Amino acid sequence: MENVFDYEDIQLIPNKCIVDSRSECDTSVTLGRHSFKLPVVPANMQTIIDERIAIKLAQEGYFYIMHRFDPEKRMDFVRMMKGKELITSISVGVKEEEFDFVDQLKNEALVPDYITIDIAHGHSNSVIEMIKYIKTHLPESFLIAGNVGTPEAVRELEHAGADATKVGIGPGKVCITKIKTGFGTGGWQLAALRWCAKAASKPIIADGGIRTHGDIAKSVRFGASMVMIGSLFAGHEESPGETVEKDGKKYKEYFGSASEFQKGEKKNVEGKKMYVEYKGPLRHTLKEMEQDLQSSISYAGGDRLDAIRTVDYVMVKNSIFNGDNVY
Numbered sequence: 001m002e003n004v005f006d007y008e009d010i011q012l013i014p015n016k017c018i019v020d021s022r023s024e025c026d027t028s029v030t031l032g033r034h035s036f037k038l039p040v041v042p043a044n045m046q047t048i049i050d051e052r053i054a055i056k057l058a059q060e061g062y063f064y065i066m067h068r069f070d071p072e073k074r075m076d077f078v079r080m081m082k083g084k085e086l087i088t089s090i091s092v093g094v095k096e097e098e099f100d101f102v103d104q105l106k107n108e109a110l111v112p113d114y115i116t117i118d119i120a121h122g123h124s125n126s127v128i129e130m131i132k133y134i135k136t137h138l139p140e141s142f143l144i145a146g147n148v149g150t151p152e153a154v155r156e157l158e159h160a161g162a163d164a165t166k167v168g169i170g171p172g173k174v175c176i177t178k179i180k181t182g183f184g185t186g187g188w189q190l191a192a193l194r195w196c197a198k199a200a201s202k203p204i205i206a207d208g209g210i211r212t213h214g215d216i217a218k219s220v221r222f223g224a225s226m227v228m229i230g231s232l233f234a235g236h237e238e239s240p241g242e243t244v245e246k247d248g249k250k251y252k253e254y255f256g257s258a259s260e261f262q263k264g265e266k267k268n269v270e271g272k273k274m275y276v277e278y279k280g281p282l283r284h285t286l287k288e289m290e291q292d293l294q295s296s297i298s299y300a301g302g303d304r305l306d307a308i309r310t311v312d313y314v315m316v317k318n319s320i321f322n323g324d325n326v327y
């Protein structure tokens with residue numbers, strides 16, 4: 001692969017505006033049988049989403065994916081969301097007991113609208129086996145499989161039956177995979193997304209490395225249908241992470257799903273913990289994301305998200321911020 005680049009290395013080129021106000025721009029996206037307000041999903045991590053946030057997001061028309069780290073609560077979660085007539089979207093792993101969980105969902109006729117297979121190295125026989133199992137037993141569920149970082153992996157998971165693939169190995173804020181293993185898409189996630197998107201025949205979710213709202217538009221330009229975000233969603237009033245105070249300032253914890261804090265042991269650790277500044281209510285961030293994306297659409301010269309997909313771009317090689325801070 002030549003000419004790799006990341007979010008910071010790219011600027012999108014504006015087209016003539018066709019709207020009189022950014023409020024005319026429609027940021028909604030369709031994934032599977034449902035449409036959502038934004039092409040954005042908070043990461044399925046324990047310090048990013050919990051039941052309360054899932055309910056709120058679903059009620060307000062945003063996509064969500066519940067994490068898989070309280071396995072004993074998942075059946076009740078699906079039951080509860082279905083009882084409220086809300087979209088059900090859960091995560092699974094690939095260990096033996098996860099196959100039993102799929103059986104249980106089938107036996108109780110609790111078919112989730114969305115299932116995400118959430119594994120570090122998604123290009124593997126265990127994931128392919130799980131894709132086939134879910135597609136056989138819960139064929140009505142929209143199945144997202146990941147994470148991967150190559151066109152071969154995208155093709156293989158799609159071929160096995162995945163309805164969407166999730167791209168990103170190592171670009172995450174609390175990820176240390178790149179440091180501990182030397183592998184991944186960290187540092188060239190946007191180029192990896194483009195590489196994978198060219199091979200994909202189904203939607204791609206770009207996962208990890210989003211540091212600004214402009215990166216959402218860039219992901220869409222380079223082939224993402226949806227963008228999964230952790231760090232920008234950490235630190236909110238509603239965020240499940242612990243809140244701490246230092247020098248009169250509030251912070252909230254954000255830790256990796258493969259960190260010692262998540263695993264409870266120091267084995268195959270590929271994630272770390274950090275504290276992010278307290279950001280206030282989640283709805284403010286979602287609103288700002290929507291407004292910024294509406295603005296992106298207007299610069300793209302359209303009034304719908306698709307307008308971004310074809311804009312020209314230039315490579316500015318790490319010079320976008322010209323030494324300035326992001327905010």
Ligand SMILES: NC(=O)C1=CN([C@@H]2O[C@H](COP(=O)(O)OP(=O)(O)OC[C@H]3O[C@@H](n4cnc5c(N)ncnc54)[C@H](OP(=O)(O)O)[C@@H]3O)[C@@H](O)[C@H]2O)C=CC1
Binds near residue numbers: 094118121208257
């Ligand atoms: N997007 C990313 O860059 C990354 C994300 N993560 C996140 O961390 C969490 C834990 O992930 P994961 O460890 O996969 O989940 P699990 O701990 O549930 O492991 C799932 C299974 O896959 C095996 N496995 C895990 N990694 C590998 C590998 N590199 N090669 C072969 N087998 C492997 C495990 O066995 P064993 O443990 O014995 O090897 C286990 O049997 C997930 O939420 C994942 O999304 C983690 C790292 C990178």
Ligand SMILES: Nc1nc2c(ncn2[C@@H]2O[C@H](COP(=O)(O)O)[C@@H](O)[C@H]2O)c(=O)[nH]1
Binds near residue numbers: 173177207
């Ligand atoms: N290598 C690791 N990656 C992880 C871990 N926990 C989560 N993740 C991935 O990060 C993104 C979020 O990235 P961000 O840049 O938006 O913060 C998340 O969706 C996972 O794919 C981990 O422990 N190690």
